[in-house]
Amino acid sequence: KAGVTQTPRYLIKTRGQQVTLSCSPISGHRSVSWYQQTPGQGLQFLFEYFSETQRNKGNFPGRFSGRQFSNSRSEMNVSTLELGDSALYLCASSMRLAGDPYEQYFGPGTRLTVT
């Protein structure tokens, strides 16, 4: 079974631009969560989508948004990029949302550099 895939793997953008990152979950998984990883703050939860609806949101500004499509693929968008948005953006997929907890598997990440 293929793992979680993320595109692009690397991205360089300029301050003020916007960026869209993509995540395809493991086949059959319907929950997709996004995380930002930086050396200073570690791994921080951005938001989670299940059945095309945002179910949870972390403490990030409104410049960070996302969506999920009917095939469970998800995109996240960051508008008006700031230098501090430079990070590794990780996507995790899980089979279920509620009920008994289920493992979450991470994709390889997108390394975003803002100059």
Added chain:
Amino acid sequence: EDKVVQSPLSLVVHEGDTVTLNCSYEVTNFRSLLWYKQEKKAPTFLFMLTSSGIEKKSGRLSSILDKKELFSILNITATQTGDSAVYLCAVLTGGGNKLTFGTGTQLKVEL
């Protein structure tokens, strides 16, 4: 605010040593605790622990959860250089799949 604390922050051992990594947590609506291994890429899933006192084992790695004292340990026996990585502890809370991560333990295994 949910909090996950890992110790030590970093550790250097020699091949063959046994190591114990610690993770304590203060969260609301605990559902499970997960351990991940991260080399220079995405975190790789190791274990998910939901019940107290039941050890999970995979090869040289094992982990146990204490829900009364709010902590978990990850043991690695007969360490190898390939075990060098950051080990992340995360707690799943609430009604969704939100994970709160600790800062990680950087393990280096030397020859």
